[in-house]
Amino acid sequence: MAANSSNGEQQTPSKPPPLPSPLRFSKFFQSNMRILVTGGAGFIGSHLVDKLMENEKNEVIVVDNYFTGSKDNLRKWIGHPRFELIRHDVTEPLLVEVDQIYHLACPASPIFYKHNPVKTIKTNVIGTLNMLGLAKRVGARILLTSTSEVYGDPLIHPQPETYWGNVNPIGVRSCYDEGKRVAETLMFDYHRQHGIEIRIARIFNTYGPRMNIDDGRVVSNFIAQALRGEPLTVQKPGTQTRSFCFVSDMVDGLIRLMEGENTGPINIGNPGEFTMLELAETVKELINQKVEIKMVENTPDDPRQRKPDITKAKELLGWEPKVKLRDGLPLMEEDFRLRLGVPKEN
Numbered sequence: 539m540a541a542n543s544s545n546g547e548q549q550t551p552s553k554p555p556p557l558p559s560p561l562r563f564s565k566f567f568q569s570n571m572r573i574l575v576t577g578g579a580g581f582i583g584s585h586l587v588d589k590l591m592e593n594e595k596n597e598v599i600v601v602d603n604y605f606t607g608s609k610d611n612l613r614k615w616i617g618h619p620r621f622e623l624i625r626h627d628v629t630e631p632l633l634v635e636v637d638q639i640y641h642l643a644c645p646a647s648p649i650f651y652k653h654n655p656v657k658t659i660k661t662n663v664i665g666t667l668n669m670l671g672l673a674k675r676v677g678a679r680i681l682l683t684s685t686s687e688v689y690g691d692p693l694i695h696p697q698p699e700t701y702w703g704n705v706n707p708i709g710v711r712s713c714y715d716e717g718k719r720v721a722e723t724l725m726f727d728y729h730r731q732h733g734i735e736i737r738i739a740r741i742f743n744t745y746g747p748r749m750n751i752d753d754g755r756v757v758s759n760f761i762a763q764a765l766r767g768e769p770l771t772v773q774k775p776g777t778q779t780r781s782f783c784f785v786s787d788m789v790d791g792l793i794r795l796m797e798g799e800n801t802g803p804i805n806i807g808n809p810g811e812f813t814m815l816e817l818a819e820t821v822k823e824l825i826n827q828k829v830e831i832k833m834v835e836n837t838p839d840d841p842r843q844r845k846p847d848i849t850k851a852k853e854l855l856g857w858e859p860k861v862k863l864r865d866g867l868p869l870m871e872e873d874f875r876l877r878l879g880v881p882k883e884n
């Protein structure tokens with residue numbers, strides 16, 4: 539099937555999509571859609587699984603190596619007849635029969651993706667190749683969660699999908715941003731060469747309940763610090779910006795992209811843009827006015843600005859975010875209070 543890219547171009551594959559596996563028609567358990575979520579034990583993945591499981595016609599298989607994810611995020615589904623959890627590393631081939639693949643497996647926090655950069659590249663490149671090979675064998679549609687980091691330290695602001703980015707190919711972030719760029723390339727090559735049905739989401743900074751408390755990303759850091767009564771660590775200069783999307787909006791956007799007719803890449807994010815100092819002030823005001831804000835050293839190649847142009851998501855998916863930062867932060871605070879055992883003072 540010819541699908542439209544986010545630029546409106548017709549991306550005609552040279553072959554029709556592969557036929558679905560005959561096994562699909564002889565299943566004992568007759569669900570309408572069998573969906574694989576790689577990285578489904580992680581932050582966004584587990585919220586996506588919750589949403590997919592709400593539909594009684596879906597059967598969901600999660601594969602995860604638990605590097606940054608946890609079974610705990612999926613505890614309510616373990617043992618459910620429409621749910622299956624497999625410990626598996628996507629750098630190894632996987633044999634399952636599925637109709638759709640949401641391919642999320644990859645550490646997302648800079649601290650974790652820089653921890654073993656070679657493994658991060660393998661996850662993005664070999665992992666995506668394996669999932670594309672699976673999609674080809676069984677005729678599944680596959681969605682890749684790419685990232686705003688493909689725009690690097692952007693020279694165009696806000697970032698439209700047509701922007702090719704400003705990425706350092708040999709820096710400490712390259713394992714992730716170049717890894718995702720290759721993953722996008724592989725997706726389009728499999729689409730053009732083998733007729734695979736692809737979807738690419740470029741996700742911008744997402745936050746919400748279930749983020750690892752010591753994940754290292756800025757929103758989880760600031761909320762945990764505010765609740766522990768520790769200084770909020772703003773990395774210099776503090777004027778760098780990010781645009782934060784609440785996780786329920788993100789999941790809604792990903793499902794719309796998967797179900798729609800456009801390959802993408804499509805930016806999915808909230809255009810509300812904040813400096814890190816503004817974010818710290820907001821967390822302080824909402825959660826703990828007694829904490830101080832402390833300026834600390836930054837890491838190399840930190841993008842100075844980031845904001846999605848979501849015109850395409852609006853036009854092609856009928857999607858736009860609903861949850862404002864000031865409404866999303868208290869929802870995350872509630873979850874962090876429970877997990878840290880810090881009750882709210884009246």
Ligand SMILES: NC(=O)c1ccc[n+]([C@@H]2O[C@H](COP(=O)([O-])OP(=O)(O)OC[C@H]3O[C@@H](n4cnc5c(N)ncnc54)[C@H](O)[C@@H]3O)[C@@H](O)[C@H]2O)c1
Nearest residue numbers: 577579580581582603604605606607627628644646743744
């Ligand atoms: N959260 C964001 O702000 C954001 C922004 C842009 C893109 N993304 C992308 O969205 C996806 C999910 O991000 P997240 O925030 O939920 O991160 P996360 O770290 O919470 O989840 C990633 C999951 O993938 C698993 N994983 C990692 N390597 C794996 C491997 N080799 N094999 C199998 N499983 C593996 C982890 O254990 C974890 O459960 C990632 O692909 C990330 O690059 C996230």
Ligand SMILES: O=c1ccn([C@@H]2O[C@H](COP(=O)(O)OP(=O)(O)O[C@H]3OC[C@@H](O)[C@H](O)[C@H]3O)[C@@H](O)[C@H]2O)c(=O)[nH]1
Nearest residue numbers: 646647648685687754755756759771772773778814840
């Ligand atoms: O404690 C902190 C942590 C981070 N920061 C700053 O906050 C900003 C955001 O940093 P984060 O680590 O949360 O995330 P980044 O925006 O660098 O990367 C993120 O964006 C794109 C995704 O693909 C990545 O998965 C995600 O982690 C940076 O400017 C960083 O310097 C702080 O000021 N204090």
